[in-house]
Amino acid sequence: MKLFCHFADLSLCLESEIMHLQVSKLKKEFGSTVAINSVSFESTKNEFIGIIGRSGAGKSTLLRVLNRLTTETEGKVFAGSINILELKGSEKRQWQSQCAMIFQQFNLVPRLDVITNVILGRLFYQSTLRSTLRFFTKEERSDALDLMNRFGVAPTALQRAETLSGGQQQRVAICRAMMQNPKIILADEPIASLDPLNARLVMEALQSINSSEKIKVICNLHTLDTARTYCDRIIGMRSGEIVFDGKPSELSDAKAREIYGVEADEAFEASVTSTSLNTSHIGIAS
Numbered sequence: 453m454k455l456f457c458h459f460a461d462l463s464l465c466l467e468s469e470i471m472h473l474q475v476s477k478l479k480k481e482f483g484s485t486v487a488i489n490s491v492s493f494e495s496t497k498n499e500f501i502g503i504i505g506r507s508g509a510g511k512s513t514l515l516r517v518l519n520r521l522t523t524e525t526e527g528k529v530f531a532g533s534i535n536i537l538e539l540k541g542s543e544k545r546q547w548q549s550q551c552a553m554i555f556q557q558f559n560l561v562p563r564l565d566v567i568t569n570v571i572l573g574r575l576f577y578q579s580t581l582r583s584t585l586r587f588f589t590k591e592e593r594s595d596a597l598d599l600m601n602r603f604g605v606a607p608t609a610l611q612r613a614e615t616l617s618g619g620q621q622q623r624v625a626i627c628r629a630m631m632q633n634p635k636i637i638l639a640d641e642p643i644a645s646l647d648p649l650n651a652r653l654v655m656e657a658l659q660s661i662n663s664s665e666k667i668k669v670i671c672n673l674h675t676l677d678t679a680r681t682y683c684d685r686i687i688g689m690r691s692g693e694i695v696f697d698g699k700p701s702e703l704s705d706a707k708a709r710e711i712y713g714v715e716a717d718e719a720f721e722a723s724v725t726s727t728s729l730n731t732s733h734i735g736i737a738s
């Protein structure tokens with residue numbers, strides 16, 4: 453799919469195709485709880501980053517601050533030359549459109565059919581009601597169908613989203629995210645509710661998007677095995693701080709045990725991960 457900037461305001465269009473992201477001393481407190489503390493990292497190239505850490509480490513909070521779903525307490529996040537934490541109103545919405553989110557619980561509109569859910573990604577600026585009251589253009593329908601074909605959910609186009617399996621719903625959510633023409637995808641435990649086969653299809657879909665469209669992916673993952681299999685770079689968080697940032701091959705078992713603490717055994721347990729099916733890639737996504 454061709455990437456293009458469809459915003460009237462071009463100020464958010466980045467100079468290069470690949471988003472240059474720089475997170476600097478990011479902190480988020482909820483009352484007396486420090487959810488993330490002095491988090492800094494930079495991503496200058498196209499990469500698939502996995503964020504790992506035990507429950508409560510701050511993984512979701514980090515993604516939510518990046519997407520502006522929650523406000524930071526301190527720090528800066530530069531996308532290109534723009535500190536996206538300072539954007540307000542329509543510029544903030546433009547950032548959110550370029551920075552698509554995928555959630556563990558899919559967040560589709562359950563009673564709307566699948567193709568409408570997908571097209572809603574393109575109509576990011578309009579309310580759901582306004583969007584569904586108007587006719588979709590041929591191009592919107594054709595782009596949605598191309599994505600749904602690619603990720604194996606086209607046969608469900610006219611079904612209500614709530615009738616789909618979890619794995620199908622997550623692939624629909626990926627299609628919807630792609631309809632936003634994002635520059636970056638933030639996925640918060642996208643496979644945590646899925647069985648191993650569907651988990652694999654979803655991770656392969658994200659991997660395909662990352663490599664074919666050069667869209668940066670940052671993905672929170674609960675298990676180390678999945679992060680090692682799919683990610684180019686792993687960021688390990690513990691108690692709100694980054695305690696590891698490197699290639700999967702650089703992450704020793706000892707370091708991983710330090711990241712996961714008492715949850716290490718669960719994180720190392722292959723039977724709960726998407727890669728426990730020891731087969732070659734299934735390849736729905738090209």
Ligand SMILES: Nc1ncnc2c1ncn2[C@@H]1O[C@H](COP(=O)(O)OP(=O)(O)OP(=O)(O)O)[C@@H](O)[C@H]1O
Pocket residue numbers: 482485486487488505506507508509510511512513514
């Ligand atoms: N809205 C909130 N109000 C109060 N505290 C919060 C809120 N959101 C997160 N926290 C706290 O911030 C810390 C980090 O939470 P976060 O959800 O980011 O962790 P996580 O790494 O995503 O955990 P999990 O793996 O369980 O999803 C936790 O102590 C959590 O209780």
Ligand SMILES: [Mg+2]
Pocket residue numbers: 511512513640641
């Ligand atoms: Mg979380």
